[in-house]
Amino acid sequence: MKILGISGSLRKASWNTALLHTAATLLQGHEFSIAEIGDLPLINQDLEQGGKFPAQVERFRSEVLAADAILFATPEYNASIPAPLKNAIDWASRPASTLAHKAAAICGVSPGALGTSRAQYPLRQTLGVLSVQLLGQPEVFIGGAGAKFADGKLTEAGTLEFFGKMLAIFTAFAERVKLG
Ligand SMILES: Cc1cc2nc3c(=O)[nH]c(=O)nc-3n(C[C@H](O)[C@H](O)[C@H](O)COP(=O)(O)O)c2cc1C
Numbered sequence: 001m002k003i004l005g006i007s008g009s010l011r012k013a014s015w016n017t018a019l020l021h022t023a024a025t026l027l028q029g030h031e032f033s034i035a036e037i038g039d040l041p042l043i044n045q046d047l048e049q050g051g052k053f054p055a056q057v058e059r060f061r062s063e064v065l066a067a068d069a070i071l072f073a074t075p076e077y078n079a080s081i082p083a084p085l086k087n088a089i090d091w092a093s094r095p096a097s098t099l100a101h102k103a104a105a106i107c108g109v110s111p112g113a114l115g116t117s118r119a120q121y122p123l124r125q126t127l128g129v130l131s132v133q134l135l136g137q138p139e140v141f142i143g144g145a146g147a148k149f150a151d152g153k154l155t156e157a158g159t160l161e162f163f164g165k166m167l168a169i170f171t172a173f174a175e176r177v178k179l180g
Contacts, residue, residue: 001174003027004067005034008074008085008108008119013152015109015145016073016116019163022154023071026164030171035063037088048094057091061098069103069174070132071167076110076119081126093130100131103174107140107166109149115141133177138166 005020017034024032039056041047047054053061064070075082092098106123108116120139127134140163142148148156154163 001068001171001178002031002066003033003069003071003171003174004063005032005071005073006037006085006088007034008072008082010038010084014075015111015142015149016075018149018152019073019107019109019142019154020071021152022160022163023073023167025153026167027171033063035060035088037084040084040088040091043087043090053091053094060088061092061094064092064098064102067102068178069105069170070099071170072104072106072123072127074106074108074116074119074123076108076114076116079118081119081123085123086126089126089130097130099127101177102132103135103170103177104132105135105140105166105170105173107142107163109142109145111143111145113143115143117141135170135173138162138169140166 007017007020009016020034041054074085106120108120110116148159154160
């Protein structure tokens, strides 16, 4: 499977981007890359000219289109989806949507206890409307990040094992979605 990771954080030391780097080590036998969304302009229909998008948007949309599946890792900003991630999804959704019928899963990490649940539910709502085929279970809410990560990777054994199992379930799900 060709899997694209999208982190909702632009922070260099992001826990969520670190979770995607951890996914890269766990997704053996699959092609995995992480999208750049920090250079996308703010969504603005005036930037769409004759069905064409700015170069960075074209690049991002091509990456989404080429992927069999998307793994979102999202922080929670003010109890909702972080603006950079919503912006990227809005660009990906412009006609013809690059997200429709694509398999996807959501995970998230926060330093606090809630593990980004208040971002993941509105994200589910948005992706559902876009006909993304979302993995329902297991949900991945990783709280207390400070004690679970080291050197830019998830290191806490129990969480690592859980995340590895979730990714195995996700890739099997994505294969079923791909087969139709
Ligand atoms: C604008 C903003 C709003 C935030 N709102 C929340 C919030 O509602 N809930 C929460 O648990 N953390 C919140 N945080 C803290 C983030 O959980 C924390 O910065 C986290 O490390 C972000 O994820 P990252 O490490 O992947 O960048 C907020 C941070 C920012 C910058």
